[in-house]
Amino acid sequence: MLCTQFFGLAAVTCMVRALALPVSSHITDTEKGRRKVVHVLEDESGAVIVQTAPGKVVTHRGGFITLPCRYHHEPESSDPARIRIKWTKVTDAFQFVDVFVALGRQQRTFGAYRGRVLLEDDGPGDASVIIQNITLQDYGRYECEVTNDMEDDTGFVNLDLEGVVFPYHPRLGRYKLNYHQAQEVCQQQDAILASHGQLHKAWIEGLDWCNAGWLEDGSVQYPISHPRDQCGRKDAPAGVRNYGYRHKVDERYDAFCFTSNLNGRVYFLKRFKKVSYSEAAKACQRDGSVVAKVGQLYAAWRVQLLDRCEAGWLEDGSIRYPIVNPRARCGGPEPGVRNLGFPDKKFRLYGVYCFRKNKESAAMPPTQQPNKAISTIATNGTRNL
Missing domain, CATH: 3.10.100.10 (Mannose-Binding Protein A, subunit A)
Incomplete structure (x- = not known):
């Protein structure tokens, strides 16, 4: 259930609904109807602040997904043609990539999203968008901004992908890749550099790898499920070991790649x-x-x-x-x-x-049931590779 409170005139609130679906679960009727609670508060200055509980929507490469966002504006007689809806993608470097903008009946998509994004338009106050033919690069955090004349507010949706993380090094050997080369080799193998969240999830599912690799944000990390002396110390706790952000040109490691359907x-x-x-x-x-x-x-x-x-x-x-x-x-x-x-x-x-x-790259419907999930352990029979 969505819980909302509204204060003042001409205030715009954006309410984000997110489904938190684990990769290994089937989508149930209960989960389809679950929505995150959004609290709208008013500070001492009278401004409206939107707070959303963290969540995500989950799909896979080649599928399609709705990024949910709703808004309310007062007075109710406000002209819908003056409502501006804008979606952007927020990268780890806090850069904003334009995705979609709508003003009344006018709509526009940008860059790699051209021809793949449309407004859901499911009644008054719906600012949700549908992204079709999902790519690996679509993974990440999106901002929904709704503007009514001088008032605006924002909400966020995290888009996650079902998939698998795997460690990679080229024929030249281990620790031969700078950051840009790591990006390239993952792309060559039908993948992208994994995010920290994707690597952490893979570690929870059992990934154990003793060699450090680049991640999408420029950090270098590696997952250890079974601590041992040759991988940092036997008495150290299990977890994702983090070398921090490294020099993207001068330093060399392996890569952790992510791929999907x-x-x-x-x-x-x-x-x-x-x-x-x-x-x-x-x-x-x-x-x-x-x-x-x-x-x-x-x-x-x-x-x-x-x-x-x-x-x-x-x-x-x-x-x-x-x-x-x-x-x-x-x-x-x-x-x-x-x-x-x-x-x-x-x-x-x-x-x-x-x-x-496949001859046709038609997106699968959202009711497509995921296959049985299995551990994402990547191994050749030993854990210290």
């Missing part, structure tokens, strides 16, 4: 013999596909529950395989994507994981 399918190409990297690429091409990227394999493991106890080439030249149901002969007692490193592309022979993109 696939617009396609990853599969192990069945062949009678194992092949070199170049032969693997040709085999996928003949099958109407391409060699899968690392992020695509992780997404397939997490979303499609891909389970295959056969090592295969990936696009970056690494050899990996996904395990949902652990068994002794498949690399250890925990689920994860096993990593066998970067062998010689010409002379080492393996299978191959291919990726075939």
